[in-house]
Amino acid sequence: MGRERPCGLACGDTGHSAWAFQERTGRVPGETETMTETRDRPSPEVSAVLRKAAELIERDGWFQGNSCGDGRYCIATAIHEAAARERCEDWTTITRYMRAAIGEPLIDWNDAPERTAAEVCAALRAAAGEEAP
Secondary structure (H helix, E strand, O other), rough: OOOOOOOOOOOOOOOHHHHHHHHHOOOOOOOOOOOOOOOOOHHHHHHHHHHHHHHHHHHOOOOOOOEEEEEEHHHHHHHHHHHHHHHHHHOOHHHHHHHHHOOOOHHHOOOOOOOEEEEHHHHHHHHHHOOOO
């Protein structure tokens, strides 16, 4: 965890501090060891970010590992880009819904050798509160 990423996601800048903390610890700021699931639905703003992240991956492609820059997205960079486009900076809530959907840190989950783009998009849509088809 806590890998430096060429895309700068875990950079520790003020806007990314919740992401950096989550990557270092596997938890969001203020989260306790038992706070890993949520039963409520995300706000419309958070849902829009998560749906947009899935759309970015579907449209531009997905990648694993430390290689940013060719237009494809890992789950974290897709969420970051979608949040910027939707003007949503609620990193803690976004991360909480993703942790509930996947159960582990975003980058570790994204980079698992068995992971597929379809699984990433399905997890984003599930965290957004969409029903599975």
